[in-house]
Amino acid sequence: MTVTDLLPETAGDASVMQRIGVLVRDARRHRGLTQLQLAERLGTSQSAVARIEQGGQNLTLELLGRLSAALGSELISVGPSTPSGPTHLRVTGGRTLHGSVTVKSSKNAAVALLCAALLNRGRTTLRNLARIVEVDRILDVLRSIGVEATWDAAGRDLTLVVPDELDLAGIDADAARRTRSIIMFLGPLLHRYEDFRLPYAGGCDLGTRTVEPHMIALRPFGLQVQAHGGEYQATVRADGAHDRTIVLTERGDTVTENALLAAARSDSTTTIRNASSNYMVQDLCLYLQRLGVDIQGLGTTTLVVRGRPVLDADVDYTISEDPVEAMSLLTAGIVTDSEVTVCRAPVEFLEIELAVLAEMGLRIERSPDYLADNGHTRLADLTIRPSALAAPIDKIHPMPFPGLNIDNLPFFAVIAAHAAGETLIHDWVYDNRAIHLSDLTRLGANVRLLDPHRVLVTGPTRWSSAEVVCPPALRPAVCILLAMLAAKGTSVLRNVDIIARGYEHLYERLVEMGADIEVFHD
Numbered sequence: 001m002t003v004t005d006l007l008p009e010t011a012g013d014a015s016v017m018q019r020i021g022v023l024v025r026d027a028r029r030h031r032g033l034t035q036l037q038l039a040e041r042l043g044t045s046q047s048a049v050a051r052i053e054q055g056g057q058n059l060t061l062e063l064l065g066r067l068s069a070a071l072g073s074e075l076i077s078v079g080p081s082t083p084s085g086p087t088h089l090r091v092t093g094g095r096t097l098h099g100s101v102t103v104k105s106s107k108n109a110a111v112a113l114l115c116a117a118l119l120n121r122g123r124t125t126l127r128n129l130a131r132i133v134e135v136d137r138i139l140d141v142l143r144s145i146g147v148e149a150t151w152d153a154a155g156r157d158l159t160l161v162v163p164d165e166l167d168l169a170g171i172d173a174d175a176a177r178r179t180r181s182i183i184m185f186l187g188p189l190l191h192r193y194e195d196f197r198l199p200y201a202g203g204c205d206l207g208t209r210t211v212e213p214h215m216i217a218l219r220p221f222g223l224q225v226q227a228h229g230g231e232y233q234a235t236v237r238a239d240g241a242h243d244r245t246i247v248l249t250e251r252g253d254t255v256t257e258n259a260l261l262a263a264a265r266s267d268s269t270t271t272i273r274n275a276s277s278n279y280m281v282q283d284l285c286l287y288l289q290r291l292g293v294d295i296q297g298l299g300t301t302t303l304v305v306r307g308r309p310v311l312d313a314d315v316d317y318t319i320s321e322d323p324v325e326a327m328s329l330l331t332a333g334i335v336t337d338s339e340v341t342v343c344r345a346p347v348e349f350l351e352i353e354l355a356v357l358a359e360m361g362l363r364i365e366r367s368p369d370y371l372a373d374n375g376h377t378r379l380a381d382l383t384i385r386p387s388a389l390a391a392p393i394d395k396i397h398p399m400p401f402p403g404l405n406i407d408n409l410p411f412f413a414v415i416a417a418h419a420a421g422e423t424l425i426h427d428w429v430y431d432n433r434a435i436h437l438s439d440l441t442r443l444g445a446n447v448r449l450l451d452p453h454r455v456l457v458t459g460p461t462r463w464s465s466a467e468v469v470c471p472p473a474l475r476p477a478v479c480i481l482l483a484m485l486a487a488k489g490t491s492v493l494r495n496v497d498i499i500a501r502g503y504e505h506l507y508e509r510l511v512e513m514g515a516d517i518e519v520f521h522d
């Protein structure tokens with residue numbers, strides 16, 4: 001059957017082929033594939049792909065199916081309307097995974113660097129940027145205020161050019177309210193305007209996350225903020241250049257980043273104490289250094305920043321790999337008892353996680369360390385093998401870097417359910433995140449919520465399939481998906497759109513490793 005059979009009213013219309021060709025080209029670029037790479041996936045030639053994209057190739061339903069699978073996107077739908085509404089997954093679990101998977105660059109550094117680009121009068125090119133919804137939201141906001149943001153032909157590298165005047169009145173408030181990272185506009189903007197307004201920060205439902213630490217960090221730069229009518233109303237009364245010491249009351253990641261962003265254009269020395277030294281902060285420091293900002297203390301909890309009032313440099317920067325994505329992919333292998341290799345894992349930011357897993361009995365082979373493209377972060381390829389896991393003796397809890405990453409903690413609940421014995425998981429950080437982990441009980445896990453911050457997990461689990469509505473939080477949502485990979489039979493995970501906020505093509509990459517995941521819409 002050809003595509004024209006599917007669209008009888010347009011039978012014989014060459015423009016249908018052309019429209020599908022454009023769809024294919026856009027989906028290919030969105031996936032960051034060249035025509036040759038797509039051709040290899042399809043088992044055809046580059047010239048055939050070129051013909052398809054130009055609308056000059058007769059398309060069979062079989063070829064459309066293969067194109068959709070290779071591009072990870074549904075190109076056409078048979079039926080009255082194209083898919084809309086929430087996305088769901090049908091997961092047939094109990095299959096082992098195999099092969100290797102490469103970790104992508106981090107969401108959290110991406111959002112910090114997108115905000116940091118506002119400081120630069122020159123061109124900023126962020127290479128190999130993760131194609132995730134969180135990036136799109138910040139990009140929508142940046143574009144709405146006049147920033148020029150252009151993807152390269154392969155859709156991997158993003159170039160940003162900031163105009164002399166921003167159109168803050170035109171801000172895309174809807175996109176801004178869906179991300180917490182909008183708060184990191186405060187640091188760069190306080191050097192540009194004496195009075196400005198920003199929509200409230202949003203994000204996942206993880207309980208109370210106030211912005212007070214940001215106010216404490218930015219007040220020494222003369223910033224005052226009133227929250228009113230869904231907006232932050234900011235006023236800046238600079239009191240001249242003088243050295244400052246800022247003591248952060250919380251060692252938070254984005255608050256450290258905001259202080260760095262404010263300090264970067266200050267014509268004086270700023271000392272930030274109790275700074276986070278986490279991965280996204282390090283990526284931000286490395287970018288700012290390339291912009292000409294003098295930062296001492298990278299990787300420590302005291303950062304000394306000698307700023308420059310004008311930052312004007314053409315900078316290319318490649319963000320390092322995401323430790324949380326690496327942990328997610330390791331967890332997929334662990335709970336399915338698979339032998340898989342996770343390539344380019346940022347082991348520098350996974351040392352405690354790997355040590356805990358080794359204590360639990362996981363067999364891990366680690367390549368020699370090598371450097372990420374940012375020239376700084378230590379990476380390694382990690383091969384894990386099916387192992388009999390036992391619960392750790394002590395509780396598992398997060399700590400600021402170099403402790404176990406709070407965003408990696410939820411994955412330990414799935415791993416603990418897979419291990420023999422009782423594991424206490426203590427999330428002292430978030431009010432609401434551990435609560436979502438009790439959804440694992442739907443799949444047969446013994447997860448007892450002792451209080452909003454502590455869960456007691458007793459394994460091993462005989463995972464069973466179920467239908468679950470995705471929790472409204474990114475990491476717990478992925479945890480449920482990973483548990484479904486372990487559960488024999490077919491599970492359904494409903495409303496998974498939140499996962500795209502932080503993961504690029506997660507399902508497709510798991511499918512390439514042997515998972516059986518089908519995306520569907522109502």
Ligand SMILES: CC(=O)N[C@H]1[C@@H](OP(=O)(O)OP(=O)(O)OC[C@H]2O[C@@H](n3ccc(=O)[nH]c3=O)[C@H](O)[C@@H]2O)O[C@H](CO)[C@@H](O)[C@@H]1O
Pocket residue numbers: 107108109111180181208209210213249250251252253254255280400406407429430431
């Ligand atoms: C875009 C980005 O980079 N997001 C990360 C960043 O968010 P972000 O920096 O926004 O994190 P928050 O400032 O909201 O802190 C998260 C929670 O931890 C608490 N807290 C934090 C530090 C501290 O020393 N004491 C303390 O109690 C806060 O009160 C809050 O409840 O850091 C979080 C905590 O690592 C991560 O989960 C997020 O993925």
Ligand SMILES: C=C(OP(=O)(O)O)C(=O)O
Pocket residue numbers: 180203204206407474475502
């Ligand atoms: C909590 C997270 O991120 P954000 O700060 O973007 O909500 C996360 O990445 O798990």
